[in-house]
Amino acid sequence: MSANARETLIDVTQDLLWERGYAATSPRAILDRAGVGQGSMYHHFSGKEALAVAAFERSASATFATAAAVLNGPGSAVERIGGYLRLQREVLRGCPIGRMAADTDVLESAALQTLLADTFDRIRDLLVEVLADGVERGELRPGTVPGELADTVLAVVQGGYVLARAAGDPAPFERATRGALALLEA
Numbered sequence: 001m002s003a004n005a006r007e008t009l010i011d012v013t014q015d016l017l018w019e020r021g022y023a024a025t026s027p028r029a030i031l032d033r034a035g036v037g038q039g040s041m042y043h044h045f046s047g048k049e050a051l052a053v054a055a056f057e058r059s060a061s062a063t064f065a066t067a068a069a070v071l072n073g074p075g076s077a078v079e080r081i082g083g084y085l086r087l088q089r090e091v092l093r094g095c096p097i098g099r100m101a102a103d104t105d106v107l108e109s110a111a112l113q114t115l116l117a118d119t120f121d122r123i124r125d126l127l128v129e130v131l132a133d134g135v136e137r138g139e140l141r142p143g144t145v146p147g148e149l150a151d152t153v154l155a156v157v158q159g160g161y162v163l164a165r166a167a168g169d170p171a172p173f174e175r176a177t178r179g180a181l182a183l184l185e186a
Contacts, residue, residue, distance in 0.1 A: 006044040008034045013055035018096045022052055022112065023105040053111050059096045060119040071126045077134025078184050081127070081153060085177040091161060091170040098158045124150050140184070149184075156180040 012034040016025040027048050031038055045051040070083040089095075097119050106112045127150035134140040140149075156176050163172035 005034075005036050005040045008036060009041055009044060009051060010055050010058060013051050014059050014096070017052060017055055018059070018093060018099065021099060021103040021106075022109075023103055025052070049109055049111065052109075053115065056100065056112060056115050060115055063095075063097050064119060064122050067123050068126060071130050077130050077137070077139045078181075080130050081134075081184055082181050084127070085153070085157065085181050089161075089173075091164045091173045092168070094161045094165050095158060098161055120154065124154060127153055153180060 009030065013025065013030055016029060016033065020029075025048075027038075027041065030048075030051065031041060034041075041051065045054065066087060067084060070087060071080050073080060073083065075083070097116065100106045100112065100116050106116060124147075128146045131140065131144065131146035131149050135142070135144050135146060156179075160173035160176035163176065164170050166172075
């Protein structure tokens with residue numbers, strides 16, 4: 001069994017999890033889209049959950065790396081948070097991480113739920129670090145609580161995805177992120 005089949009299975013599962021969620025992604029759908037046999041899947045993974053963990057880890061790593069590139073970049077705290085809010089996203093597909101939080105089967109899987117929580121925690125930690133730096137440098141109002149503001153930024157992004165998907169239009173996401181940035185700049 002080739003390593004290429006393993007990578008294909010992970011890639012296909014990433015796409016299907018983003019499109020359908022965990023509960024609606026069957027092993028048959030994965031195998032059909034990947035064009036590999038059942039033996040190949042079970043050679044590389046103990047089952048659907050193990051494959052989903054590998055795919056979700058890859059999605060989580062990519063999401064974190066994108067956020068980290070902006071948040072650890074140059075500029076003031078407001079500029080870096082603004083960069084994060086304005087990141088190019090496939091808004092109508094939803095967040096590849098946040099979509100998993102709506103899936104009951106994910107929340108019932110200790111491995112998947114842990115990945116979900118850890119990914120948001122890692123992004124939140126970056127946001128807190130940037131915001132604390134902004135408070136320390138006087139870029140944000142005194143008394144700003146970085147942890148609360150980080151949760152707000154995450155909620156705006158995730159809520160923006162939901163609003164945009166519900167409307168079938170990216171405009172609600174764009175309005176939400178512009179509004180959050182306006183509050184930060186005030």
